[in-house]
Amino acid sequence: MMRFLPQSLFSRMVLILLGGLILVQSISVIFHLRERDRLLFRSNSMESAQRIADTIRLLNSLAPADRHRLATALNSPTLHISLGVSPSSAPHHNPDSANQEASFNRLLRDLLGEAPSIDATVSETRWPTQQLGGNAPRSAINIYPQQRTIFTVWTRLQDGATVSVDAVPSGGAFPTPPRLLFNLLILFAAVIFLSLLAVRLATRPLNTLASAAEKLGNNINSPPLAETGPTEVRRAAHAFNTMQSRLANYIQERTRILAAMSHDLKTPITRLRLRAELLEDDDLKTKFAKDLEEMESMVTTTLDFMRGVDNPEPVQPVDIMALLESLQADAAEIGQEVGLEGIAARPYPCKPAALKRCLGNLIDNAIKYGKSATVIVNDHDKQLQIHILDQGQGIPETELERVFEPFYRLESSRSRDTGGTGLGLGIARNIAQMHGGDLLLRNHPCGGLEAILTLPRRP
Known part of the structure; x- marks a missing residue:
């Protein structure tokens, strides 16, 4: 799992920050949409309950012969009246809408008083839209744009006649999808930009410290870090500068000691070389000179090795x-x-x-x-x-x-x-x-x- 993670600290922080923000934003959008759905249903149910109650009261006030003419006149894309519907044709209840149906029933009973019987359902389906006609309002997050919320009521009138009323709310839809998506994209782009900027500012001191550490390996006398920024950054820069100073002092002290030793060793080597020239045996003189050259070479190469990175030569x-x-x-x-x-x-x-x-x-x-x-x-x-x-x-x-x-x-x-x-x-x-x-x-x-x-x- 770890091998799929980005390697740099900047990328990991961006991934964690954006992942958290996207999760929080998604949860916020879900809660927002649920609250809007609740408020929208309340508004639509009050409107539909009032229309259905007014229709039933009007039908109760008319003679049976006039009710068909009234039903024909009132039928529209958002309201449909069916007279003489048998009890077996009463709407079937949807378990998923039980709470909504109970709330809608209470509204109707408050408006109609003691009706002989009221059976109300709330559903979302396609066929009522086609039956009632008209264009359904689109919802911003409804993946089925042609579905409508249908409030269906079956009841008996005062004279015992049966009637079924289908009502579709006239408004209260969400904003159009392009507008909502555009707003979300703008918000998300702003969050990404601010996140990248914040993470870049937070990781910049670490990048500076890493670069300084790399330079230190190549040049012990590289310029010290600037001790600026937040407290933690200043402390890290100060500790790094102190370490660099101590290392430089240690190397310089070691080089001075070795240089002194080299000087002290070269003096007797030089005296031995001069004394070797006084030897009469040429073979012995040659061997003596070779040993002295090896000694001098060892002193020089040892000094070069111990000097290490402390080389002031310009690039x-x-x-x-x-x-x-x-x-x-x-x-x-x-x-x-x-x-x-x-x-x-x-x-x-x-x-x-x-x-x-x-x-x-x-x-x-x-x-x-x-x-x-x-x-x-x-x-x-x-x-x-x-x-x-x-x-x-x-x-x-x-x-x-x-x-x-x-x-x-x-x-x-x-x-x-x-x-x-x-x-x-x-x-x-x-x-x-x-x-x-x-x-x-x-x-x-x-x-x-x-x-x-x-x-x-x-x-």
């Missing part, structure tokens, strides 16, 4: 193909093979040095562990995808996510002569996420490991 549009071609040329200078396929149709707004570092790490990994790298660019309207494939053995499926962990190295399936700190993929993923994208690994069906860098294209 600017970059020609992705030119960036990849420069990395391809750098690899070719040292005899490494990098293939390039596809094309990026338009520049991509990014932090150039950071994205170059990300792509460089991925290409270096492909060359180190897979002998060569093939870069495939797929540019779409909503995202830019860059695939980096190697010709290596791949890695176990269970390790595809673990290799992003800091200092984790999968030597069981990689060359043990490549070295490295185990931070390259973690740094690459951090940079991808800093741009609102992501980095995934998979074993290619044709062999080798494939790194998929996905970057969103914003309108």
Whole structure:
């Protein structure tokens, strides 16, 4: 059931609000129409009872020979008099109209006094309309527009003669359907508009907060939220700004500590490098220098990884193909093979040095562990995808996510002569996420490991 509900809070609130309003409006219309029916029946029954009582009194005042002429003269589309009707032809009572018939009987007895006998029915049917003739007034919500309310009375006159009188009210119909429907549509449209406006105003602060949270993941130094609006919104904005400030201070403090450690470590490394130059054994000197380079590389990459999203580099549009071609040329200078396929149709707004570092790490990994790298660019309207494939053995499926962990190295399936700190993929993923994208690994069906860098294209 939940999967059929709208996903956004705005849509759900609109659905709940409109559903409740439609339900309440429908119930209100039903009660309104029932009250109108009751008032209309009361008016029509009083009118018909008066006409029938006047007719019976007039028939009582005439001789039997004159009654047929009077009946012929009074018969009309809304009144029909039948003389000499047998008791077996008296109208049949409708159980659904029992209350209405009882009310109509009381009205007649009040008007006629003690009549010999009165049998009255109230019905809605088609045949009396055709029999009586004329055009029936239409009801705004009557799905059978030709039906009429018929008040039928069978009674005995003072001399014992029988008479049946059918009366149809002359007026009191509901307004015409187009007018009522038009009014309801106008009312419903106004309710929808006001509901959408109210829900939009209520959910706007949440949208702002969600957008700020997304930006925070990409840029810890994004502008703080405006602490305005209702009390709850101001409290949420203040709490968010406080959290952002504490995170920024924490990252800055961590970066300062790491920078100091890096500086403190580079000083003895430099002294060791100078002392290594004094060694007379060239083989030992080379090994010493290699160890020092690895130490310095580890310090630098660790600092880059720990810096994470705290990158003050400005965003600017970059020609992705030119960036990849420069990395391809750098690899070719040292005899490494990098293939390039596809094309990026338009520049991509990014932090150039950071994205170059990300792509460089991925290409270096492909060359180190897979002998060569093939870069495939797929540019779409909503995202830019860059695939980096190697010709290596791949890695176990269970390790595809673990290799992003800091200092984790999968030597069981990689060359043990490549070295490295185990931070390259973690740094690459951090940079991808800093741009609102992501980095995934998979074993290619044709062999080798494939790194998929996905970057969103914003309108």
